Amino acid sequence: MHEISLVRTIFRTLDDNFTPEELSKVMAIDLKVGPLANVETILLQNAFDAVVEEDEVRFKGVQLRVNLVPILVQCPDCEQITEVHNYKFVCICGKPCGNVVQGNELLIERVEMRD
Numbered sequence: 001m002h003e004i005s006l007v008r009t010i011f012r013t014l015d016d017n018f019t020p021e022e023l024s025k026v027m028a029i030d031l032k033v034g035p036l037a038n039v040e041t042i043l044l045q046n047a048f049d050a051v052v053e054e055d056e057v058r059f060k061g062v063q064l065r066v067n068l069v070p071i072l073v074q075c076p077d078c079e080q081i082t083e084v085h086n087y088k089f090v091c092i093c094g095k096p097c098g099n100v101v102q103g104n105e106l107l108i109e110r111v112e113m114r115d
C-alpha cells in the first residue's frame with residue numbers, strides 16, 4: 001500500500017526538521033494534498049493510524065488533517081490561473097491547458113505543537 005510509505009516519509013521529514021523534544025509536543029499534522037498526488041484521504045488516515053500503532057507510538061494521539069487543494073492550471077497564452085473541475089484541463093479563455101501549477105502536492109503544511 002503506497003500510503004504506508006507516504007506516512008513513513010512524513011515521519012522521516014518530521015525527524016529531519018524537528019528535535020525529539022519538539023516532536024514530543026506535536027498535537028496535529030496538517031497535510032496539503034492535491035488531487036493529482038494519487039492519494040486517498042481515507043487510506044492515508046488508515047495508514048497513519050497503522051504506522052503509529054506499529055512503530056511510531058510517540059505520535060499516538062496526534063491528529064492528521066488532510067487538506068485537499070484544487071487543481072490549478074496556468075494558461076500559456078493568456079496567463080490566467082484557472083481552477084480545474086472534473087479533470088477538464090481547459091483555461092477560461094477556452095484553450096486546452098495542461099500546465100499544472102497546483103494539484104500535485106503532498107506537503108506537510110503545518111505542525112501544531114503544545115506550548
Ligand SMILES: [Zn+2]
Nearest residue numbers: 075078091093
Ligand atoms: Zn487562457
